[in-house]
Amino acid sequence: MNKKVRVRFAPSPTGGLHLGGVRTVLYNYLFAKKHGGDFLVRIEDTDQSRYVAGAEEYIFDTLRWCGLEPDESVQHGGNYGPYRQSERKAGYRQYAEKLVTDGHAYYAFDTPEDLEKMRHDFKTEQNHSPQYDHTVRMKMQNSLTLSANEVKALLDAGTRHVIRIKMPVNETVSFTDMIRDEVSFNTSLTDDKVLLKADGMPTYHLAVVVDDHLMEISHAFRGEEWLPSAPVHILLWKYLFGLDNMPQWAHFPLILGPNGKLSKRDGAKYGFPVFSMNWTDPKTNELTEGFKEKGFLPEAFINLLALLGWNDGTEKEIFSKEDLIESFSMERVHSAGAKFDYEKAKWFNHEWVKRLAIGNLQSAVKPLLDEKGIVVTDDALLANVIALVRDRCVLLPDFVQQSSFFFAAPDTLDVGAVKPKWNDDKKNFFLAYIEKVQPLTDWNAIALETSFKELAGEKNIKAGDLLFLFRMMLVGGKFGPPVFNITELLGKDETAERINRAIILFA
RNA sequence: GGCCCGUUCGUCUAAGGGUUAGGACACCACCCUUUCACGGUGGUGAUACGAGUUCGAAUCUCGUACGGGCUACCA
Numbered sequence: 001m002n003k004k005v006r007v008r009f010a011p012s013p014t015g016g017l018h019l020g021g022v023r024t025v026l027y028n029y030l031f032a033k034k035h036g037g038d039f040l041v042r043i044e045d046t047d048q049s050r051y052v053a054g055a056e057e058y059i060f061d062t063l064r065w066c067g068l069e070p071d072e073s074v075q076h077g078g079n080y081g082p083y084r085q086s087e088r089k090a091g092y093r094q095y096a097e098k099l100v101t102d103g104h105a106y107y108a109f110d111t112p113e114d115l116e117k118m119r120h121d122f123k124t125e126q127n128h129s130p131q132y133d134h135t136v137r138m139k140m141q142n143s144l145t146l147s148a149n150e151v152k153a154l155l156d157a158g159t160r161h162v163i164r165i166k167m168p169v170n171e172t173v174s175f176t177d178m179i180r181d182e183v184s185f186n187t188s189l190t191d192d193k194v195l196l197k198a199d200g201m202p203t204y205h206l207a208v209v210v211d212d213h214l215m216e217i218s219h220a221f222r223g224e225e226w227l228p229s230a231p232v233h234i235l236l237w238k239y240l241f242g243l244d245n246m247p248q249w250a251h252f253p254l255i256l257g258p259n260g261k262l263s264k265r266d267g268a269k270y271g272f273p274v275f276s277m278n279w280t281d282p283k284t285n286e287l288t289e290g291f292k293e294k295g296f297l298p299e300a301f302i303n304l305l306a307l308l309g310w311n312d313g314t315e316k317e318i319f320s321k322e323d324l325i326e327s328f329s330m331e332r333v334h335s336a337g338a339k340f341d342y343e344k345a346k347w348f349n350h351e352w353v354k355r356l357a358i359g360n361l362q363s364a365v366k367p368l369l370d371e372k373g374i375v376v377t378d379d380a381l382l383a384n385v386i387a388l389v390r391d392r393c394v395l396l397p398d399f400v401q402q403s404s405f406f407f408a409a410p411d412t413l414d415v416g417a418v419k420p421k422w423n424d425d426k427k428n429f430f431l432a433y434i435e436k437v438q439p440l441t442d443w444n445a446i447a448l449e450t451s452f453k454e455l456a457g458e459k460n461i462k463a464g465d466l467l468f469l470f471r472m473m474l475v476g477g478k479f480g481p482p483v484f485n486i487t488e489l490l491g492k493d494e495t496a497e498r499i500n501r502a503i504i505l506f507a
Numbered sequence: 508g509g510c511c512c513g514u515u516c517g518u519c520u521a522a523g524g525g526u527u528a529g530g531a532c533a534c535c536a537c538c539c540u541u542u543c544a545c546g547g548u549g550g551u552g553a554u555a556c557g558a559g560u561u562c563g564a565a566u567c568u569c570g571u572a573c574g575g576g577c578u579a580c581c582a
Contacts (some may be wrong), residue, residue: 065561197580228577
């Protein structure tokens, strides 16, 4: 009998979601959906001192933008709540106490100063940072070294204390990671991690295990940075709920920047976003630009993230969310870290710009035009324009440059560039062209081009020069789609108007 | 320092004992195109190093080097 697949994403609300974080959500989500399971989001806010206002909402905004809505969370409800660890505080202590009773953990009364002194006293050249482990615990103030009466007296007096796990000496803890296969550790080398803090809050170590059990998590996936503390979690599962009930683990590789671990600084330094959406740290007021605001489509964003450390074994690279759900498998996630490549990220966006339904593009582009004060009254025209220019747009803001002249005549013409090529013959050509195309009943690019070339032949003027001038009249610059396609969309009246206006300016 | 994880073109990766080591991004060239792109064709370019196992190793083993992570009453 198979346990129902339930996976969780457990962010701490301490800042914006960077690439690695979003990829972790993505893989969790894909795995859950692939196996018809539940995807839940649990907020790990047991360290209130690090809690940043707005960060929790930011996380959910990102999930919404990416289309990775959880089945259960603070915002979505569910039967396993509360989904904020700070609201579950009352429950954790009993598990820690049980560990003490069973001899797997102990009370420790050491003050921060005691700990500092310990680190100083035991520091050697061989050991830069001594840990609170089996070699030092019998020299500290705890329920292992103090008599039962002393401990009781301290507890009764309300002395501040923590509960630490008592790591066994020289045992091997191993587990099967879905990505790395068997990973093993010697228990002597991990320290006696704090499980319950002096303020009564659990640390991450206790909280993940207890919550994963209570929320019936079947698969626990997280970043590689958690690998070193995995033995603590395995042991906790063994002591508390049994190894048979433990979820399956997978540790994702890190996403790297140009020099090592990807950081906010890399983004600023190399000019690419590292956060999903704009994030303004309320403490420092520092703004970090997001992929969304930079002009990435969510479809492209999850696509590029999914392929940063995973592939389906074929040469396919463009995956919709549905494709990803179908093809995803944890076994094919890489074990090595992947360096983020912004050029490739833009390529993914371009691919999605080229293939997304016009309607979706339209709703993404319209607000950008609005922002620039470009009023679109004709949605059908916008749709045609988008279809015409999408191939030359990589990021969404490119659409503004490529399409604004369809909706408003260019306010500046590069008169300087035109002057040397301008003369009365050319002027007469364009006036004649207006006349020539006036009677056209089928106003389309091909007919317009044919007429244009016929007339140029009659007047004996090189088409090349004329084309350049025509583009300047309509667009105001040396860019945009083929000039007769522009003319077609602009329409008869607007075309004549722009030609006449330009003739005056060029004179 | 200790522990853990990792190492195929510049980058993302395929190839789970036998391939001219394949694809994509980027780059270069040509074609298409009287703008800029798209597109098409082709090209440069990689198994970190050293041993071992094997008829045969990118692939298995060991060592070395390099990279990364962890080493808090943070997650």
